[in-house]
Amino acid sequence: MILELMSEALTEEGYQCLTASNVDTALGVVKTTPGIALIITDLKMPGKSGSDLIKAVQAAGGDPKPKFIVMSGHAGPNINEGDIDLGSFPFLTKPLGIESLVEQVRAVLSVGE
Amino acid sequence: MNYALKYSLLGMFFGWFFVGAAWFFGLHYVDGMPTFASIIQMHVDNPVIGIVDTAPVVLGISFYFLGSAYQSLYAKNKESEDNSARFNALMNSAFDAIVIMDQRGVVVDISRAAETILGYERQDVIGKKLSTLVFPSRYQGDTDHGLNIFTQTAESPTIGQRLEVEVVHRDGHEVSVEVAIEKHRVLADGQANSAFVGFIHDITARKATAAQIIQASKLATLGEMATSVAHELNQPLSVIRMAAGFGRKKLAEGVVDPEYLENKLEKIEAQTLRAAVIIDHMRMFGRKANEDLEAIDPRTIVLRALDLVGGPLRLAQIEVVTEFAEDRGLVLGHPIQIEQVILNLIANARDAMDESDSESKIITLRVFAAEQSVYIVAEDTGGGIPEDALQRVFEPFYTTKEMGKGTGLGLSVSYGIVRDMNGAIAAENTEAGARFTITLPRVN
Numbered sequence: 036m037i038l039e040l041m042s043e044a045l046t047e048e049g050y051q052c053l054t055a056s057n058v059d060t061a062l063g064v065v066k067t068t069p070g071i072a073l074i075i076t077d078l079k080m081p082g083k084s085g086s087d088l089i090k091a092v093q094a095a096g097g098d099p100k101p102k103f104i105v106m107s108g109h110a111g112p113n114i115n116e117g118d119i120d121l122g123s124f125p126f127l128t129k130p131l132g133i134e135s136l137v138e139q140v141r142a143v144l145s146v147g148e
Numbered sequence: 149m150n151y152a153l154k155y156s157l158l159g160m161f162f163g164w165f166f167v168g169a170a171w172f173f174g175l176h177y178v179d180g181m182p183t184f185a186s187i188i189q190m191h192v193d194n195p196v197i198g199i200v201d202t203a204p205v206v207l208g209i210s211f212y213f214l215g216s217a218y219q220s221l222y223a224k225n226k227e228s229e230d231n232s233a234r235f236n237a238l239m240n241s242a243f244d245a246i247v248i249m250d251q252r253g254v255v256v257d258i259s260r261a262a263e264t265i266l267g268y269e270r271q272d273v274i275g276k277k278l279s280t281l282v283f284p285s286r287y288q289g290d291t292d293h294g295l296n297i298f299t300q301t302a303e304s305p306t307i308g309q310r311l312e313v314e315v316v317h318r319d320g321h322e323v324s325v326e327v328a329i330e331k332h333r334v335l336a337d338g339q340a341n342s343a344f345v346g347f348i349h350d351i352t353a354r355k356a357t358a359a360q361i362i363q364a365s366k367l368a369t370l371g372e373m374a375t376s377v378a379h380e381l382n383q384p385l386s387v388i389r390m391a392a393g394f395g396r397k398k399l400a401e402g403v404v405d406p407e408y409l410e411n412k413l414e415k416i417e418a419q420t421l422r423a424a425v426i427i428d429h430m431r432m433f434g435r436k437a438n439e440d441l442e443a444i445d446p447r448t449i450v451l452r453a454l455d456l457v458g459g460p461l462r463l464a465q466i467e468v469v470t471e472f473a474e475d476r477g478l479v480l481g482h483p484i485q486i487e488q489v490i491l492n493l494i495a496n497a498r499d500a501m502d503e504s505d506s507e508s509k510i511i512t513l514r515v516f517a518a519e520q521s522v523y524i525v526a527e528d529t530g531g532g533i534p535e536d537a538l539q540r541v542f543e544p545f546y547t548t549k550e551m552g553k554g555t556g557l558g559l560s561v562s563y564g565i566v567r568d569m570n571g572a573i574a575a576e577n578t579e580a581g582a583r584f585t586i587t588l589p590r591v592n
Binding site for chain 1: 379382387389390391394
């Protein structure tokens with residue numbers, strides 16, 4: 036349901052959204068869809084985690100490289116999982132508000148390539 | 149006090165007195181110079197003198213025996229008095245209440261501590277039947293029955309056991325106590341009778357502490373769960389926040405689409421209900437359980453526990469398998485406490501599998517029943533419990549976790565909870581890990 040609502044918020048702003056409910060599906064989408072500019076991902080998920088997704092996507096290369104925004108229910112972004120410094124990515128705290136979501140997305144995508 | 153010697157001296161003194169008197173009255177008459185031979189002769193001639201002169205010796209000896217006899221009598225008496233005093237001192241200095249009864253259960257004596265615990269003075273209680281006086285009516289049938297069995301068979305299941313019961317204080321309130329009754333034979337009035345000695349120990353403080361420990365342990369478990377619950381609650385909250393945001397945005401833009409708004413509001417409602425269930429559950433859990441014994445389906449309890457921790461378990465990539473037998477019976481117990489025990493087992497299983505890094509992490513929860521009992525089994529694939537630890541897992545403060553991790557209280561509290569409900573909990577190892585079996589009495 037959260038995916039639905041997030042999608043709705045961003046579509047309203049003119050962005051095209053694709054959703055996936057787990058890492059594997061997401062990777063599939065990334066592989067088959069060219070030109071993905073931004074991936075917003077939850078960190079803690081059953082099965083593979085957000086950092087797994089980030090690692091996989093970065094390893095797959097591709098051009099242009101997608102940017103990331105990470106979300107979590109925890110207070111701060113200092114969850115060091117594996118070898119990625121998750122603090123380097125823009126961070127959204129849960130529960131999500133649509134305004135902050137939209138703001139963050141705009142900010143990230145407007146940074147010049 | 150050597151009476152014997154003194155008496156003997158006294159005797160000899162009397163003896164010499166007689167001799168002196170005889171001398172004075174001139175009975176010791178010897179012709180001319182007294183020689184040994186003439187003295188002997190004199191005694192033979194006059195038997196009276198003979199008797200008188202042997203008086204010191206005879207009296208000395210007989211008084212000696214008199215003295216001895218007196219002395220041993222005195223000693224015995226003193227010993228008896230000392231024993232009696234010692235006994236009373238002992239009885240009245242004991243912290244526990246001591247009640248001495250005859251074979252009918254009628255009180256013969258009570259200690260000072262008994263007066264305090266029961267609120268009666270000695271004289272109020274002596275001569276009365278203890279059970280009628282201080283046992284609540286609900287126990288009296290049993291005590292009378294027990295007494296009858298004892299009178300007939302000189303055996304009783306309650307003798308030599310510690311029993312937790314309540315007694316009624318003089319002012320009417322009940323006191324939780326532990327009672328131990330022993331029998332002994334007394335020689336009273338020349339007859340050998342059985343009598344009972346009851347030791348009553350006030351356990352009000354102990355019960356309060358036990359309740360506190362359970363509460364503390366529950367709060368500790370609660371703390372552990374708080375993080376996972378916070379995570380769980382974030383889901384519905386995210387939906388609520390976004391749905392509400394949408395509604396507000398639309399209105400701000402001047403777009404009033406009833407269907408759209410209705411859709412968003414429905415979402416919000418549904419999510420608040422979901423959150424409420426989680427919160428309610430937690431609140432129930434934290435409350436001090438003065439709950440009554442309930443007959444409850446064990447499956448319900450297991451599912452409720454999984455409700456709370458299922459999410460985090462999935463996150464930790466632990467698979468949960470449940471097997472509920474068709475015929476599970478009902479369990480007579482305290483639902484929240486049983487739930488706490490199950491949560492404790494699940495938490496331990498999770499920790500074990502965390503540490504062991506095993507390939508497959510599976511927790512299996514099984515519920516089935518036999519004629520008299522219901523079984524709740526929790527199995528994990530965490531590698532099992534080391535042999536030496538297996539004996540001690542239920543010991544308070546015993547933990548195999550490193551310092552700072554875990555209190556070592558969980559299993560001991562679980563043990564206490566299950567035992568309080570007349571059940572049992574046991575630990576054993578399986579091929580892949582550990583298995584804990586909770587056995588509880590079954591009701592229908």
